Amino acid sequence: MICTVDATHDPNLRSWVESANQAGSDFPIQNLPFGVFRRQHQVDPPRIGVAIGDQILDLAACSQLGLLQELPDSVQMACTASNLNPLMALGRMASSALRHHLSQFLSAAQPPPATDDILVPMTMAELLLPATIGDYTDFYASIFHATNVGKLFRPDQPLLPNYKYVPIAYHGRASSIVSSGTPIHRPIGQRKAPNETVPTLAPCQMLDYELEVGCFVGKGNTLGEAISIEQAEEHVFGLCLVNDWSARDIQAWEYQPLGPFLAKSFATSISPWIITLEALAPFRGQAFSRSADDPQPLPYLNSATNQQQGGINLRLEVWLTSAQMRQQNLPPVRLSSSSFQQMYWTVAQMLTHHTSNGCNLRPGDLIASGTVSGELAGTEGCLLESTQRGSKPLTLPTGETRAFLLAGDEVTLRGYCEQAEYTRIGLGECRGIVS
Ligand code: CA
Numbered sequence: 001m002i003c004t005v006d007a008t009h010d011p012n013l014r015s016w017v018e019s020a021n022q023a024g025s026d027f028p029i030q031n032l033p034f035g036v037f038r039r040q041h042q043v044d045p046p047r048i049g050v051a052i053g054d055q056i057l058d059l060a061a062c063s064q065l066g067l068l069q070e071l072p073d074s075v076q077m078a079c080t081a082s083n084l085n086p087l088m089a090l091g092r093m094a095s096s097a098l099r100h101h102l103s104q105f106l107s108a109a110q111p112p113p114a115t116d117d118i119l120v121p122m123t124m125a126e127l128l129l130p131a132t133i134g135d136y137t138d139f140y141a142s143i144f145h146a147t148n149v150g151k152l153f154r155p156d157q158p159l160l161p162n163y164k165y166v167p168i169a170y171h172g173r174a175s176s177i178v179s180s181g182t183p184i185h186r187p188i189g190q191r192k193a194p195n196e197t198v199p200t201l202a203p204c205q206m207l208d209y210e211l212e213v214g215c216f217v218g219k220g221n222t223l224g225e226a227i228s229i230e231q232a233e234e235h236v237f238g239l240c241l242v243n244d245w246s247a248r249d250i251q252a253w254e255y256q257p258l259g260p261f262l263a264k265s266f267a268t269s270i271s272p273w274i275i276t277l278e279a280l281a282p283f284r285g286q287a288f289s290r291s292a293d294d295p296q297p298l299p300y301l302n303s304a305t306n307q308q309q310g311g312i313n314l315r316l317e318v319w320l321t322s323a324q325m326r327q328q329n330l331p332p333v334r335l336s337s338s339s340f341q342q343m344y345w346t347v348a349q350m351l352t353h354h355t356s357n358g359c360n361l362r363p364g365d366l367i368a369s370g371t372v373s374g375e376l377a378g379t380e381g382c383l384l385e386s387t388q389r390g391s392k393p394l395t396l397p398t399g400e401t402r403a404f405l406l407a408g409d410e411v412t413l414r415g416y417c418e419q420a421e422y423t424r425i426g427l428g429e430c431r432g433i434v435s
Contacts, residue, residue, distance in 0.1 A: 002233060002309045003092075003281040008032075008099055011423045014108040017119070019053030021108075026416065026426025027051040029106050032099055033238065033273035033428075036083055037125040046082045046128050049120070051273050051428070052106055056120045062105075065115065071101055084131045084216075084274065088237045088363035091219035092277075095237065099278050127272035129179050130240070131216060131364035136172040136268070137354060138212070138244055138368045143288075143344040145373035148385040164295050167345045167353045169370075172244075173265035177366065180271050184432045186407070187266040189250035199253055206248035206390060207405040207434055210371040211318050211381035211413055213340055214242040215347050216274050217365040224358040229303045232348035233277060235361065239314075239347075241271035241413045241430035242368045248384055248404065270366070271413070271430035279425055283313045283417040287346045300356060301349045310346035314427075315339055316372050316415045318381070323408030324398045332412060333397055335386065338372050338379040340415075405434045 008030065014021050015029040027033065029052065036046045037056055049056035059079040062068050068076045075094050078087035087095060104110065140146055143163065150158030162168070178184075186207055192199035218237035221227050227235055244264060251263030287310040296302060316339070319332040345353075350367055361367075371381040380386040383404055387393055390403035405411070411434070415427035 002284060002305060003278045005281045008103040008278070009282050009422060011421065013103070015052060015106045016108050016110070016112040017052045017055050017106060019055065020106075022053070024424065025053055026428050027053055027273070028423050028425060029103060030423040031275065031279050031425040032102055033275045033279065034084055034087070034130065035273045036128045036130045037120070037272075038128065039120060040124055040126045048079055048081060048084060048087070049125075050102060051122065054122050056122055056125055057102070057106065058118050058120055061118045065118065067105065067113065067118070068101065071097060083364070084237070085364040088131065088216065088218045089220070092234050095218070095276055096278055099276065127179060127181075129177065129270070130272060130274050133174045133177055133364055133366045134362050136174040136177060136366045136368070137169050138172045138264070138370060139345065139350050140168040140370040141343045141345040141350060142370055142373045142381070144342065144375050144379070145371040145381060145385065148373060148380065152384070152389050165298065167350050169350070169354070170259045172268065172368070174366070176265055177268045177270060180269055180430045180432070182267070182269065182432065184245055184267050184269070184434045186435050187247050187250065187262065189247060189262050190253055191249040192253045204247035204250055205404070208246045208248050208383045209318065209405065209411045210244040210246055211316055211336060211338070212242040212244050212371060213314065213316070213369045213415070214240045214270055215351070215367045215369070216240065217351075217361045217363060217367065220362040221355055221360050223360040226358060227352055227355045229301060229306055229348055229352045232351045235351060236277050236347060237363075238274040238276040239280070239312075239427065240274050241415050241427050243269040243411060243413055243430050243432060244368060244371070245269065245432070246382070246384075248389070267432075269430050269432045271428050273428045275425065275427055280312055280314075280417065282422040283419055284309045285311045285313050285341060287311045288342065288344050297349065301352060306346055306348050310348050311341040312347070313339065313341050313419060314415055314417050316413070319412040319414065320396070320402075321410045322396055322398065322400055322406070324400060325396060326410075328398060330397050335394070336378065336380055338374040338381060340369070340372055342374050343369060343372065407435050409434050
């Protein structure tokens, strides 16, 4: 089932939180993404909030004040938890009911509540990981990324024959997923240049970002029971931005024959707000249109609904500032702009494939899409592609060049949905400065 457009997406809706009504806000009343925060410099436990304009609506406070009483007890309880896992576990009906309630509560058609204890300015808050992430799986769902990377390593056969049949993934490390803004330490690892005979242990010299979209699992599935393509989106809570930081020199030496390991597990950054599938309903569209000589997905990965509505018209961008750019007060430079709708596999196909062997997904598990790259120059989702493995460095506004990331570089990922007749919504930012 695909979420449908309803009264919560009405572009005429306004909020009594004024900043939410400003054009270009990532968090208008039509968005209502969930996250976990605490007031900075305070030791109170993490609590659940909803981004609205430049404020956070404190759901624990709302619950304590009886402002959520119309909702089922289970939803009220989940709103007082220290992470989103309990709300995720309740499934789509619960998050949808909460969304409808909050849409009405925050609407300018209602008088603002007498208390101001329920709003926290986002700049005052510490934004945390939104869920306890039990497992993290990273796919490889952009055929353009797979082809571009394949060309660098296997010019004769860039795309391996399994790619168009099986959504490729590796099992990532959940423990090193960090919230946006966490500094990224350059990893040390085994590297061996082609002209060297033995590897050495040394700091990574080819540090890279990967622009990805993350999907948080909502309701889980029982071990041994696969999720069908028709049911897949019932198990999705929402999306965020993911930067799968990658050490290319470590990766090149270690990845065969079992795939990525320490080149990836040193850090993965995610954005703090989870945009629900309900919020994304107006921005759904066709899945990737395969050319006539491409095979159709196997039946378990194929459905008419997924083909017609499985895509998400989500624009994605990568921005960079160097330390020198910041010293000179220069604005960030955009390195990439692409569309999530260009992915070869949809979110539903990735999730369905993941469970096809009976593997159980649990609430709060994170499934990332793999690097999002398009077909054209300027759409590459990582430096490995855009600099051709470092052979064609980029030039920054200061005149500095970059083959890979240097100390002090800040990478910011952004995402937003924009479509005629609907209010723009954003995913916010995913940031990290590398050492
Ligand atoms: Ca990746």
